[in-house]
């Protein structure tokens with residue numbers, strides 16, 4: 001049976017705001033532990049999303065609150081291993097437990113205090129998405145528009161510090177100038193945890209071919225996103241079959257080893273046609289096979305690329 005691993009979900013918001021019990025079966029939301037187990041999902045990254053509506057001042061407080069929710073409601077469960085080092089991946093697999101990674105989406109909580117990177121590392125955060133759609137002290141997100149700027153001087157220092165700490169740098173949501181600034185200074189691989197291919201669907205959240213090649217050149221990863229408007233412009237094409245066209249395109253541009261899943265579960269209000277929750281991702285294995293991918297490549301895209309990336313890039317837990 002194919003194993004699954006996923007680089008982005010916003011399920012913490014359902015746990016915090018809607019009372020989702022992660023350990024139990026629920027009849028709402030895209031995923032919980034029983035549903036992940038049902039599809040043989042062995043790894044899930046959980047994002048702490050600090051909605052810009054909270055403003056920069058409250059972002060840190062909000063981030064800390066959601067980090068605590070993750071600790072109490074997910075990572076304290078006996079069937080979950082909190083992944084903080086490469087070795088934790090194999091520990092989770094050997095014990096048959098879900099490996100969980102903690103990320104922060106939008107570095108607004110940083111303000112201009114670099115020491116907060118040390119702090120969130122010590123609290124277990126191992127990936128930071130530099131921006132959401134707007135501007136923060138690091139850089140501009142994609143919705144700032146055509147004049148969006150790149151990394152600020154503080155942003156350059158923050159990216160360097162993140163890579164020193166082995167916090168994975170995530171460029172999903174980042175405007176193009178910022179992307180190229182990151183690629184110039186990155187000394188370790190960086191990722192786009194939940195973005196698709198612009199050539200297949202020209203949405204600003206998707207990556208152009210030269211960006212895809214650049215991520216591959218840095219030995220990074222691109223997580224495929226189910227958000228219907230990033231999959232296709234017309235509603236009838238917003239399907240898993242079209243998502244596989246993104247995968248085929250990226251594989252032809254940069255090789256299948258750059259591709260993983262970053263479905264954006266519970267971060268999007270609507271899933272592609274015919275999908276209701278995480279269990280419907282199972283079908284992607286058959287669609288990939290029909291598109292000509294080998295069993296080994298399907299395993300790589302559905303989980304092995306991401307698991308190997310984490311084994312190699314999380315380093316040893318320094319705390």
Ligand SMILES: [Zn+2]
Nearest residue numbers: 105173194267
């Ligand atoms: Zn996002």
